[in-house]
Amino acid sequence: MMGPEKWPHGRWGRKWRRSRMPNPHKLACVTLAVLSLGMATAASAAYPEKPITLIVPFSPGGASDQAARALAAATSARLGANQIIVVNKDGAGGLIGSSEVYKAKPDGYTLLLARVATHTTVPAVREVPYDPMNWAVLGMLETNPVTCATSKDKPYKTFKELIAAIKASPEKITYSSAGPGTILHLAAVMLIEKSKIGDPQKIATHIPYKGGGPAALAAVKGEVDFVCQSYNEMSAHIKSGALRALIVLGNERLADVPDAPTSKELGIDGMEIAVGWSGLMGPPGMDPEAVKFWVSLLGEVKNNKAWQDGVKRLGSVPSIWSPAETVSFMKNALEKMKQIAKELGIKL
Structure with a gap:
């Protein structure tokens, strides 16, 4: 390697030395880009890295509560230490718990056990503090005759x-x-x-x-x-x-x-x-990696015989649908229920 005593001298030498030395600004930009890429990759790969809160907007013991706990049990092995924590927040026909999730940070750590009441019947007859169709819909779980x-x-x-x-x-x-x-x-x-x-x-x-x-x-x-x-x-x-x-x-x-x-x-x-149903949803704009994770995990749960048998024992019908199928069903049901509420003169 050429030592300093052998570097070229004069004006040509100064240009040569500048061309051989790293540009601090460029080096900082490259370093920042590499670090950012590494952090983004680590973050997406890490989800979930802590327990997930699943809010049930009705009291313990009901259909929504049963559906949430059945999902928690079916995903426990896959989630490991980052289990689902079921939290019941009832009141106002499901609006209190639903509103909390709607306003939550969309990082995938606060989810909603959505029900026909929260996204179809109640919005059909009264104003609600959220858009029933503007959610990160992860999928249907079950239907309830x-x-x-x-x-x-x-x-x-x-x-x-x-x-x-x-x-x-x-x-x-x-x-x-x-x-x-x-x-x-x-x-x-x-x-x-x-x-x-x-x-x-x-x-x-x-x-x-x-x-x-x-x-x-x-x-x-x-x-x-x-x-x-x-x-x-x-x-x-x-x-x-x-x-x-x-x-x-x-x-x-x-x-x-x-x-x-x-x-x-x-x-x-x-x-x-008039059919009940339970679905899994997150706040609007939920992290795409978290959405992808849950859609994939629900696909695994769908084929889980223990989960299927448990849901049937509770009197429900296992019905895990894709986000697109779920959204289509919700839209159709909401429109029909609004029409029925109008015909019956129901407005709360």
Whole structure:
């Protein structure tokens, strides 16, 4: 290597020496670019690097809570130390917990167990503090057939007997729900309206509770006369005999309650829209790497037999769909429910 004593001298020598020495500005830029690339790669590869909060916008024990805990169990091995932490934040028909996630930092560490109430029925009948279609939709998880039931101690043996009682005693027959505008509330209103026995919002008295679990328990205790509820939130009560299933909304009977007729069988059309569902979502603009991670992980959960069997035991239908399929379903359901709410004059 040429030492300083052998470097060229004079003007030509000064230019030669400058050409051989590194440019500090260029060196700093290159170093910064390399470091930034390394940090970005490390960050994307590290997700998740801490536990993930999954907010359930309803009380413990309901369909959303069950769905969240089933997902947490199914992903525990894959997530390792960075487990899902289920947090129940109920109130306002699911709006309180949903709003918190909507405003959360979109880094993938705060997710929502979305429900038909938070993204379809409640937005169809009232103003909500978020855009129901502007979320990082990660996928559908399950669907929940809706069943109407009454306590074993109530006199109603069939759905027709219940409707006759409502007609005979206006405003005296009561029903529970997870809150105004939830699918449990609107399902009852739709059934009464289609039975043509009077004003569907007045002839029976609506008593809201903070979640599907408490709403079902209210029917078990006889605090209300009936409840229209996602079957998975009532399956244990129905199987134990504490509740009597009167009708299944939709076109197909449930294997667990083969004696309960469907709304279609009873000549009540259009009730198939009254179906519960659970989905996984993040705040708008969620980190693309986190979105990619969850879409991939849900694909793995979809083929997890233990998860499938667990969901079925709870009375739900395993239904993991892609983000695009989920968005299409949500949009269609929201439009239909808005139309129904307008026709029934429901506005909260």
